[in-house]
Each structure stands twice: as C-alpha cells, then as structure tokens.
Amino acid sequence: xxxxxxxxxxxxxxxxxxxxxxxxxxxxxxxxxxxxxxxxxxxxxxxxxxxxxxxxxxxxxxxxxxxxxxxxxxxxxxxxxxxxxxxxxxxxxxxxxxxxxxxxxxxxxxxxxxxxxxxxxxxxxxxxxxxxxxxxxxxxxxxxxxxxxxxxxxxxxxxxxxxxxxxxxxxxxxxxx
Amino acid sequence: xxxxxxxxxxxxxxxxxxxxxxxxxxxxxxxxxxxxxxxxxxxxxxxxxxxxxxxxxxxxxxxxxxxxxxxxxxxxxxxxxxxxxxxxxxxxxxxxxxxxxxxxxxxxxxxxxxxxxxxxxxxxxxxxxxxxxxxxxxxxxxxxxxxxxxxxxxxxxxxxxxxxxxxxxxxxxxxxxxxxxxxxxxxxxxxxxxxxxxxxxxxxxxxxxxxxxxx
Numbered sequence: 133x134x135x136x137x138x139x140x141x142x143x144x145x146x147x148x149x150x151x152x153x154x155x156x157x158x159x160x161x162x163x164x165x166x167x168x169x170x171x172x173x174x175x176x177x178x179x180x181x182x183x184x185x186x187x188x189x190x191x192x193x194x195x196x197x198x199x200x201x202x203x204x205x206x207x208x209x210x211x212x213x214x215x216x217x218x219x220x221x222x223x224x225x226x227x228x229x230x231x232x233x234x235x236x237x238x239x240x241x242x243x244x245x246x247x248x249x250x251x252x253x254x255x256x257x258x259x260x261x262x263x264x265x266x267x268x269x270x271x272x273x274x275x276x277x278x279x280x281x282x283x284x285x286x287x288x289x290x291x292x293x294x295x296x297x298x299x300x301x302x303x304x305x306x307x308x309x
Numbered sequence: 310x311x312x313x314x315x316x317x318x319x320x321x322x323x324x325x326x327x328x329x330x331x332x333x334x335x336x337x338x339x340x341x342x343x344x345x346x347x348x349x350x351x352x353x354x355x356x357x358x359x360x361x362x363x364x365x366x367x368x369x370x371x372x373x374x375x376x377x378x379x380x381x382x383x384x385x386x387x388x389x390x391x392x393x394x395x396x397x398x399x400x401x402x403x404x405x406x407x408x409x410x411x412x413x414x415x416x417x418x419x420x421x422x423x424x425x426x427x428x429x430x431x432x433x434x435x436x437x438x439x440x441x442x443x444x445x446x447x448x449x450x451x452x453x454x455x456x457x458x459x460x461x462x463x464x465x466x467x468x469x470x471x472x473x474x475x476x477x478x479x480x481x482x483x484x485x486x487x488x489x490x491x492x493x494x495x496x497x498x499x500x501x502x503x504x505x506x507x508x509x510x511x512x513x514x515x516x517x518x519x520x521x522x523x524x
Contacts, residue, residue, distance in 0.1 A: 151351075226353035226482040230524040254484040258507070291481075291522035296504055297364040299518060300476055303502055304343065304446070305336035306369055 144177040145170055146217035148210055150225045153184040156270040157223065157242050162189040167198045169277045175199050175219065181210060219282070224252035229259065233288035239265040240280070242273055264288045323467045332501050345370040346444035349377040349384035350452025353482060357450055359391050360523055361478060367395055372405040374442050378413040378454045385410070411435060414453045432457040443471040450478040451488050463499045478504040481524050485509050
C-alpha cells in the first residue's frame with residue numbers, strides 16, 4: 133500500500149499564456165503577494181506555462197511555506213494541465229478561454245495591455261459581465277485573487293454550431309436533416 | 310479603345326449582377342457535392358473552424374481544400390487530424406482533402422505600410438492557388454489570409470470563371486467590433502452569408518446573421 137494519494141491533496145493553479153509572450157503576467161504571478169494569497173486560499177502548486185516569454189519565474193518546491201512553483205514553455209496539449217487544475221489563470225486568447233470554460237474550471241483571464249488593438253479584452257469583459265470568469269490586468273491580478281468568490285461564477289453552457297450549418301445548408305439548397 | 314470601353318462596361322454589368330445575387334440562395338434540384346475551400350488561421354481561428362466543420366455533412370462539401378498561412382505551423386496539422394478522424398470514424402470513405410500554404414498578407418503587428426506590398430504578393434499567390442482549386446464554396450472565419458482568397462473568388466464570379474458561395478463566420482472573440490477581414494467582407498458585400506456570434510454586432514451590422522456562440 134503506497135503513501136497518501138498525493139494527486140488528491142494537490143490544488144494546482146495553472147497559469148497559461150498560450151503561444152504568446154506575456155512576461156507581465158508571469159512576473160506578477162511570481163510576486164510574493166500573489167503567491168501568499170494563493171497559498172492562503174489553499175492552493176499547493178503553481179504551474180506556469182510561459183510560452184515565448186523570456187522572464188523565468190523562480191521555481192520552488194515550497195520549502196518556504198508558499199505553494200510550490202514550476203514552469204515550462206510549451207506543451208503539445210495543455211488539456212491535461214487544465215483538467216488537473218483547481219484554478220486557471222489565462223491570457224485572453226479565445227482558445228484558452230473556451231477550452232477552460234468547457235472543462236468547467238474556475239478562470240481568471242488576464243488581459244495583455246501591451247498588445248496593439250486589444251480586441252481580446254472585449255471577449256474577456258463580456259464573459260466576466262456574464263459571470264463566467266474573472267477578468268484582470270497584470271496590475272490588478274492580486275486584487276482580483278483577494279476578492280474572488282469562485283462559487284459565484286456561473287457555468288458556461290457550451291455553444292452550438294448547428295444553427296450556422298442549417299443556414300449554410302439551406303442557402304446551398306441541401307435538404308434539412 | 311472601343312474594346313477596352315466594352316470590356317469595362319461588361320465587367321461593370323457583371324459586377325452589378327453578382328452583387329445583386331450576393332446573399333441570394335441558388336437552390337438546385339438535387340444539389341451535388343460542392344468543392345470547398347476552408348481557410349484556416351492561427352490563434353482561435355482553426356479551432357473555431359474545426360468546430361463548425363464537425364457539424365457539416367462532409368459528403369456535401371467535397372473535395373475539401375485547406376489553406377493556412379505559410380508561417381502557421383499548427384493549423385494544417387489540426388486539419389489533417391480532423392480529416393484522419395473522419396476516415397477513422399468512417400464518416401468518409403476516401404481522403405478527398407488537400408492541404409496548402411499561402412503567403413501571408415500581413416503578420417500580426419506588421420506595419421500597415423509594408424503590409425500593402427506583402428498583400429500584393431499574397432494576392433498573386435492566392436490567384437495561383439485559386440485558379441487550381443476553383444472552389445464552389447468558401448468557408449472562412451477571420452484570418453487576414455482569407456481576404457485575397459475571397460476577393461479572388463468574388464472576381465471569378467464576376468468574370469465567369471467559377472460561381473461560388475462565400476460564407477464568413479466572425480470569430481467568437483469579436484463582441485463589439487468586427488475584425489478587419491470581417492469589416493472588409495461586410496462592407497464590400499463579398500460574403501453571401503455573414504455570421505456573427507454576439508448580439509451587439511448584429512445590431513451594428515444588420516445584414517449579418519446572429520447565430521449565438523459556436524464554441
């Protein structure tokens with residue numbers, strides 16, 4: 133009989149920037165105050181997927197009383213990391229957002245203010261208005277984590293592409309199914 | 310001179326004719342499968358496109374041609390995986406899909422000034438590909454690569470090379486403002502059907518069809 137099932141005791145915060153470079157987010161996640169707040173809330177691990185960023189967060193096994201921190205650049209599919217996370221902090225890419233929402237994971241979306249023509253913030257703000265996730269900027273991430281009430285988030289009902297298929301089929305003269 | 314004037318006149322008449330027919334369904338008695346061009350793009354575009362393709366009947370949209378930008382490594386791979394899964398699930402019998410790359414009109418963040426030249430280059434490449442493919446259906450959802458392809462498809466209609474139906478689905482990430490590609494295709498009336506996923510856009514662009522979130 134082995135030791136305790138360590139997977140069930142882990143509460144992992146998964147931070148992802150997708151294929152982008154988002155040093156501002158990685159830096160703020162690496163700050164003492166954010167790590168302290170996440171630890172206070174019972175998270176045991178912070179796993180940072182840093183993409184094309186150049187800032188290297190300090191890795192730790194948690195010997196300093198704070199949650200353990202680990203990082204990597206890319207993975208072929210972040211689906212596994214999303215599945216095992218208790219909280220996801222993500223850049224505002226629609227792929228990351230919907231992949232996370234469809235898994236039913238609590239999500240904080242952080243908008244990258246350095247991007248020109250930031251249309252991504254529209255989606256994050258709209259979904260935050262509908263209470264499906266929390267929306268933040270790198271500077272407000274700590275505040276959002278302090279104030280968040282994950283139980284108040286509403287589950288996202290996955291969308292459906294069949295209305296479009298119907299319209300396309302009708303236009304082309306194909307019979308309705 | 311007379312020849313040039315006549316050609317221009319015919320072109321303009323054809324142009325008006327095609328614009329008049331844009332958006333009007335051409336119902337056929339027993340529609341044959343239609344050759345389909347699928348434009349893929351980096352970021353969420355390909356994921357959204359795969360999501361749409363999974364609810365379309367593939368025997369109606371065949372042969373399929375997937376085009377992605379030359380600098381986009383992942384999209385064609387995702388398309389191949391999708392086509393393989395169709396074969397695996399026996400949805401289709403043989404592989405009727407082709408995968409191609411196209412020079413990009415504009416890289417993310419590229420200045421609009423240099424983009425004029427790269428767009429011309431991309432348009433020439435697009436013309437070459439479109440002459441080979443001559444699709445009857447064009448499906449696109451936002452990446453800049455779709456602009457030269459859609460414009461050429463529209464021109465093929467005007468000149469009479471190939472009639473096609475052009476469908477544009479604006480990305481789910483566009484809530485209040487259209488993308489540049491969407492704006493161009495909407496204003497120029499190039500798309501036969503223009504779909505938006507948020508009600509705010511439908512209010513702003515009344516010729517668009519609001520279809521809710523697809524993801």
